[in-house]
Amino acid sequence: MVADGNTPAPPERLWRNPEPKRNYDVVIVGAGGHGLATAYYLARNHGITDIAVVERGWLAGGNMARNTTIIRSNYLLDASAALYDHALRLWEELPEELEYEFHFSQRGVLNLAHTEQEVRDARRRAFANELNGVDAEWLTPDEIAEVCPILDTSPNLRYPVLGATYQRRAGIAKHDLVAWGLARKCDEMGVDFIQNREVTGFLTDEDRVVGVRTDKGDIGAGRVGLAAAGRTTLLTDTLGLRLPLQSHPLQAMATEILEPVHPCVVMSNHVHVYTSQAHKGELVLGAGIDTHNGYAQRGSVHVVENQLAAAVELFPVFARAHLLRTWAGTVDVTPDASPIIGPTPYENLFVNCGWGTGGFKATPGAGWVFAHTIATGAPHPLNEPYGMERFTTGALIDEHGAAAVAH
Amino acid sequence: MTVLNKVESETAAPETATAARHSPLEHRAAELERRSTSGARGVRLHEEPFLSQINLRTPPGGVESSAVSDSLGLPLPTVNRVSGDEHHAVLWLGPDESLIVAPDGRAEHLLRTVRDAQRGGSGSAVDVSANRTTLRLSGPAAREVLEKLCSLDLHPRSFGPGDCAQTLLGRVIVVLWQLDREPGYRIMVRCSFADYLVDLLLDAMAEFLDG
Amino acid sequence: MLLVRCPWCGDRDEAEFRYGGQADVDYPADPHQLDDAAWGEYLFVRANPLGSFNERWVHTAGCRRWFSLVRDTATNEMSPDIPRRRESR
DSSP, X not given: OOOOSOOOOOOSOSSXXXXXXXXXXXXXXXXXXXXXXXXXXXXXXXXXXXXXEEOSSSTTOSGGGTSOXXXXXXXXXXXXXXXXXXXXXXXXXXHHHHTOOOOOBOOOEEEEEOSHHXXXXXXXXXXXXXXXXXXOEEEOHHHHHHHOTTSOOSTTSSSOOOEEEEXXXXXXXXXXXXXXXXXXXXXXXXXXXXXXXXXXXXXXXXTEEEEXXXXXXXXXXXXXXXXXXXXXXXXXXXXTOOOSXXXXXXXXXXXXXXXXXXXXXXXXXXXXXXXXXXXXXXXXXXXXXXXXOOOSSOOOHHHHHHXXXXXXXXXXGGGGSOEEEEEEEEEEEOTTSSOEEEEOXXXXXXXXXXXXXXXXXXXXXXXXXXXXXXXXXXXXXXXXXXXXXXHHHOOOOOHHHHHOOOO | OOOOOXXXXXXXXXXXXXXXXXXXXXXXXXXXXXXXXXXTTOXXXXXXXXXXXXXXXXXXXSHHHHHHHHHHTSOOOOTTBEEEETTEEEEEEETTEEEEEEOTTOHHHHHHHHHHHHTTSSOEEEEOTTTEEEEEEESTTHHHHHHTTXXXXXXXXXXXXXXXXXXXXXXXXXXXXXXXXXXXXXXXXXXXXXXXHHHHHHHHHGGGTTO | OOEEEETTTEEEEGGGOEEEEESOOOOOSOGGGOOHHHHHHHHXXXXXXXXXXXXXXXXXXXXXXXXXXXXXXXXXOBOSSOOOOOOOO
């Protein structure tokens, strides 16, 4: 279940590094997971292959390289459950479809409840999940101990574990391999990846976007899709288009490589811990966002300290592990903790942003609906509720309030 | 739920109420005594329970502040400073906020004095004696102990006798007040956090146990 | 770890503060005159610049006062000026 030694040897080349053409049918900004998946489903579902994915750094080197790889779909609200479970079903078929083993491991996720109120909220969410066709179980502390023996389920903790929801289909995947598998297939279908080229703005013809400006020259585009996460507003600001996004540092950390000790994914909103053991054997832990805005890809020590104190309380064996690395990405957070996926007031410009701390799990689902939106000019039924107009109409998808989400 | 605000009684509390008082850390008094050390690297910790504390809000620089100051017989403190001594002091808490600290039993008298001085002006005076208890940490190693828990620079060049600060010790908000050069400190902490803070301090003191 | 300069208490560890986001976002003078789009923008949209940002902090573990300072969101450098002492509202 953990280290299996079957990681494929990297082939010599997974994608070309072409010089960009002057024009493409579609330009995607950002070669992270969502940009790659969007290009993939544009080609696979819509037959659009004249695509450039333009990336300021290297392919999958931003948040795709920095996340904690958790995949789950046990969200409370109908719109969220539909979108995330669609993504989960795509994850289940993607390794075969991409002919690429990226270690999607459905080892299950426990979402712990530590107070009576959390118990009520969690059970409500489990019932809602069942109604939405999302697998969910409620476990007692004894049942939790069977699933994850290293978790302290004794009543002596400051915040004892009173129960947990359990989604068996949830799990983790190896993030780099996901990106490489998608990139390889896209490349085979003719998609160009343009790395080390930063999109700095847009070419416009009145209210119509006709291409992108980059630090190395303009590229014409029939349609432009933004999948730029924390840097989205830097681009939309150039058009005077104001989006309800705030960019924050989000930190994660890993220990040295250990024998398999941690069999599943454990998340606790109350003490704020989420952790799993990577395939190679590192314990991977994620922190909450640093509260201040920031693009530094660096967070503060006290956030990590609080995270580790809570983790050691829940998992006494973690006290013997050594923290080797901490790092941070830049996540774009919306007021309702749900993404924005849809058209913009600018013709031919589409945005997929605001995934906050939880974008990785949605990678194929986001790509699927964003590709549909770009190809047809209108949202897919699954992302219809996720347009930016919800911040005017008030029809928010308030996963913050509903589930106190830590993604 | 209805909460009725009741005007504070001006009459003295009956003797029996005083006799029944329990301080937040009285159950740890023997332990604190046992874990305190003397000598060149000694450090001592004990509780100073029931100090009288009045939270004072006064518009800075106004007539009210000089009236209050006159009534107390102490100038109001400047930023991050304490005016007076450990028996009768005013601590700076913020630009228009101070804390009067005096021995047990003085709260009612102080309250009356300050409110008389404030009459006709703006400001407030509230008895917050039950809000915090006080720990006294002293001895040659006291600063080293505090430095394990506190992000302030406590070196004498930047924090000395008569200085005070509201800050974090561990994860608890405290009022930290240096009394003398030994050094000795008062640490004023909310009653419900006092046990946690004592745990932290005793842990930080452990290395000095065998002097 | 950021060192934040409280205009009252001086330089303090970031852990003593809470963040308040963009500064100088005033309540609309006449909210009834705003249409839904303008109201939504007031409620939900804040600047998110890369670089200099004028922002609010509150010294929760200290003097509990709100104040504004200018910080670079890429480097975390803070303006060397004493932050403006703006009273709490």
